[in-house]
Amino acid sequence: MISLKTVSMVPVAKEDSRARAVYDVASGDDEGVGGKLMVTRGTGRRVREALGEVLEGLPGDGVLYVDTRGVELMDYSFADEALGILVSRVAAGEYGDRHVALVEEDRELLENIEASLRQRGLAMIRVDEPGGAPNIVGEVSEHLLETLRAIYEAGAITNADLAERLGINHTACNNRATKLFKLGLIHRRKNTAAPGGRQYSYEGIA
Amino acid sequence: MSTQLELNVRRKGAMRGILTLGSLDPAFAAAEGVEGEMAVLDLRGVEFVEPAGLCGLAALLEFLIPRSRLVGLKFSEHDVAAYLERMDFFRIFGHRVETNVDVAALEERRRGNPGTLQELISFHSEEEIPGIINRISEILTNKGYELSERAAICATLSEICANAVEHGRSPFGAYAAVQAYQHIVSGGRGRGEEVLVAIADGGAGVRETLSRNPEYAEHTASDNDALRHALKMGVSGTGELGRGGGLAVVGQIAARASGSLSLRSGSGRVTFYGDRTNSRNVPTFPGTFVRVSLPRKADELPTASKN
Numbered sequence: 001m002i003s004l005k006t007v008s009m010v011p012v013a014k015e016d017s018r019a020r021a022v023y024d025v026a027s028g029d030d031e032g033v034g035g036k037l038m039v040t041r042g043t044g045r046r047v048r049e050a051l052g053e054v055l056e057g058l059p060g061d062g063v064l065y066v067d068t069r070g071v072e073l074m075d076y077s078f079a080d081e082a083l084g085i086l087v088s089r090v091a092a093g094e095y096g097d098r099h100v101a102l103v104e105e106d107r108e109l110l111e112n113i114e115a116s117l118r119q120r121g122l123a124m125i126r127v128d129e130p131g132g133a134p135n136i137v138g139e140v141s142e143h144l145l146e147t148l149r150a151i152y153e154a155g156a157i158t159n160a161d162l163a164e165r166l167g168i169n170h171t172a173c174n175n176r177a178t179k180l181f182k183l184g185l186i187h188r189r190k191n192t193a194a195p196g197g198r199q200y201s202y203e204g205i206a
Numbered sequence: 207m208s209t210q211l212e213l214n215v216r217r218k219g220a221m222r223g224i225l226t227l228g229s230l231d232p233a234f235a236a237a238e239g240v241e242g243e244m245a246v247l248d249l250r251g252v253e254f255v256e257p258a259g260l261c262g263l264a265a266l267l268e269f270l271i272p273r274s275r276l277v278g279l280k281f282s283e284h285d286v287a288a289y290l291e292r293m294d295f296f297r298i299f300g301h302r303v304e305t306n307v308d309v310a311a312l313e314e315r316r317r318g319n320p321g322t323l324q325e326l327i328s329f330h331s332e333e334e335i336p337g338i339i340n341r342i343s344e345i346l347t348n349k350g351y352e353l354s355e356r357a358a359i360c361a362t363l364s365e366i367c368a369n370a371v372e373h374g375r376s377p378f379g380a381y382a383a384v385q386a387y388q389h390i391v392s393g394g395r396g397r398g399e400e401v402l403v404a405i406a407d408g409g410a411g412v413r414e415t416l417s418r419n420p421e422y423a424e425h426t427a428s429d430n431d432a433l434r435h436a437l438k439m440g441v442s443g444t445g446e447l448g449r450g451g452g453l454a455v456v457g458q459i460a461a462r463a464s465g466s467l468s469l470r471s472g473s474g475r476v477t478f479y480g481d482r483t484n485s486r487n488v489p490t491f492p493g494t495f496v497r498v499s500l501p502r503k504a505d506e507l508p509t510a511s512k513n
Contacts, residue, residue, distance in 0.1 A: 009410050039339050039364035042332050072343070073357035075364045076455040080448040088447075108354055111458075112361070119440050 006034060007054050019062035022103065022130055023054055025082075026070025038074040041052050044081025051086055055095050061187060063205050067103040076112045084116035087124050087138075091184040099184050101125040101206035102137060103187040111136050123183050125206045134206055140183070151186055152204040158191070159200045177202050208244035208278075211236045216250040223253030224391075227262040227404075227470060227497070231489040237270045245274040250282040256391055256405035257383035257391075258497045260293055260326055265406040268378040269492055270306065271302055279305045288312050292385060294325035323359070323384040323401065330379035335367050342384060349386075358459045358500060359384070359401055365452035366405045366496045373443060376409035376493060392466065392499045399502035400465075408493040412436050412471040415443040429474030430485040436469070437478055465499040 008022050025047060028152045035125050055064045066083065068074070079181035083102070090100050104110060110126070117123055117138030126135045134152050136145060150165050151157055157165070163173035177200065181188040187203040211233040216222050233247060247266075255263075271277055281287045284307065290296060291312040298385050330334070339360050346356040363384060370380035382405040390398045395417050413432035414423045419442070425435035433439050437457055442450030453467075460467045461480025468477040471494040476485045 037336065037339050037343055037360065039360065040332050040335050043336055072353060073360050075361040075368075076451045077365060077368055080451060084448045112455060114450060115439070119451055120448055163479055171244055183217060 006050075017034075017057045020065065020130065021054055021058055021062065022065040022067050024067045024070060026068070026072075036070060036072045038068075038071050038077070038078045038082070041077045041081040043080040044083075047078075047082040048086050051082070051087075051100070052095075055098050055100065057088075058098050061097045062099075063175055064098070064100045065103045065127070065206070066100055067130075068109065069104055071109065074109060074112055076115055079112035080116035080119070083113050083124070084120050084122070087117060087122050087184065090118055091105075091122060091182060096100045097187065099125075099187070099205040100133075101127060103127055103130060104137075106135070110137055123185060125185055125204075127206050130206075134204060136185075144176055144179055147173070148180055148185060151177070151180070156201060156203040159202070162202065173201065208246055209236060209240050209274075211222050211247045213244055213248065213251060217251070218228065223251065225249070225252045225255045225259030225263065227258045227406075227491070227495055228488070229243040229259065230262045233266055234269065234491065235489055237266065237273060240270060240273040242273070244273055244276045244278065245270055246278040246280060248280045248510050249286065250280055252281075253487045255286060255289055255293075257385045257402045258495075260290070260295065260383045261381045261404040264295070264298070264326060264328075265378075265408055265491075265493060265495070267299055268408055274489075277303045279303050281307050282307065282335065288315075289319075292319040292325070292328070293322065300329060321386040321388070323386055324363070324382060326381060326383045328381055328467050329367065331370060332368055332371055335364050335371075338367065338382070339364050355500075355502065358463060359403065361401055362456050362459055362498050362500070363405075365456050366403070366498070369452060370405050370407040370409070370494065370496075373409060373412075373494070376407040378408050380405055380407035382406075391502060392501075398462055401500040401502065403498040403500070404496070406493060406495045411494055412469065413474070416441070418443045419445045421445060426446060429472035430476060430487065431474075433469045433474045433476040434483060434485060435469060437467070437476070437483070460500060463500045463502075465501050468497040468499075470495040485502040 006027050025034045026036050033046050051066060086100060104126055105128055114137050121139055123136050123140045126137045139154030147166060150162060159170060159174050163170045164171060180186045184187055187205055189201050190200050192199055211342045214229045214232050215225060287307040323345055343356055343360050346359060367382055384403045386401045388399055390400050391402060413426050413429045416432050416436060417426045422435060426432045436453055439454040442452045457467045457478045466477050466479050470491045473490050474488050475488040476483060
């Protein structure tokens with residue numbers, strides 16, 4: 001069981017009705033899943049299992065914020081086991097349309113998460129606080145970052161509008177957004193009722 | 207009949223009297239030839255023991271004790287035996303060796319050791335590491351270390367300890383020790399402060415571990431090749447994605463502190479400084495040894511010695 005102090009549902013000032021849960025890694029729980037000093041793969045595995053359990057309990061398009069702000073230090077092994085592997089599974093679609101985002105400030109601790117995600121060719125949305133402006137941890141090329149920012153600024157946007165905003169053709173835009181979707185950095189929806197047939201629209205996850 | 211094991215401790219210069227891992231090389235070589243007889247290790251030239259020497263001595267004794275009917279340690283400097291006692295050396299080895307000092311008397315006058323961040327500790331599994339890190343983190347907090355320094359020391363220790371027990375398959379597990387100095391120890395005593403982290407195991411060694419991964423065939427021709435390769439991001443025995451990042455991150459931490467990361471395994475010895483890597487062939491070390499130097503405020507202090 002995961003204790004209530006570790007996981008909380010947060011109201012975030014967003015237009016959608018998506019469920020958002022925050023897992024406070026530093027507060028830990030009765031079984032010691034979490035704490036201020038996060039080291040070793042064994043510890044990372046237990047935290048990842050706890051995070052996965054919360055993620056599975058969320059509605060289909062829910063977002064889990066992993067809040068590491070109270071963690072004083074972590075090592076690479078922990079970062080890779082807890083976050084690197086979790087992010088790779090989310091990106092592979094193991095949790096459906098549910099996503100994870102990191103709540104953390106820009107500090108040295110991020111280096112371990114960054115190193116793990118880069119190693120895996122993955123990335124994660126980072127916010128200073130739930131609902132805050134999105135940043136990226138990990139490996140994302142400059143043009144993908146530009147696309148990502150445009151999507152987050154718009155809130156929700158169709159492929160056609162995004163292509164126009166970026167000044168690129170629809171196919172190129174679709175390809176970029178598909179990459180972001182496969183990295184687990186955005187939501188993607190198919191609008192079958194759109195004029196001219198099938199069209200995607202995109203939305204940020206955090 | 208008994209075999210005398212000599213050390214290579216410098217008699218003069220900046221490294222005078224310091225027990226380093228390198229000074230144990232002749233003893234490791236001689237220990238290989240011990241076949242049941244009594245063995246005596248002569249520590250009389252030693253005046254100062256750094257964590258590397260302490261962990262190396264522990265590894266040497268683990269190598270030597272099963273080969274010898276009785277192992278003796280000879281001290282002349284009383285302070286060295288007292289220091290070893292404060293570092294828990296006799297708690298681990300007191301009942302396994304004979305010595306010319308009265309260990310019980312040392313225990314009685316035992317006092318705290320201001321620079322000790324971690325006494326000699328023996329561990330066998332990853333599960334023991336978080337406890338070790340919690341304890342050293344508390345000591346560092348009490349000593350007023352900043353969070354970033356504390357994170358650097360703890361992450362270094364946890365990552366290397368995890369490597370030692372993961373790849374080790376070592377009959378004795380691994381030994382670690384951490385000491386803070388009010389002066390620079392590495393490369394001669396200079397001004398500044400320095401934290402030294404040392405870990406030794408008696409396992410398969412880096413070259414054999416990396417050789418399990420056929421992709422690394424061209425990087426495992428020699429122990430030094432294997433050590434240099436192990437420092438790279440993402441290089442691990444299993445080759446699994448995400449693995450093999452720990453040592454690379456520790457190298458970055460040490461480089462950022464203007465320190466160094468040294469590895470010894472088999473006949474290889476590689477030291478990584480961030481902007482350069484030195485390698486040389488050395489006498490065989492039966493296992494893997496890691497030493498990390500984390501200087502403090504070194505760049506704020508003049509490096510030139512006034513004498």
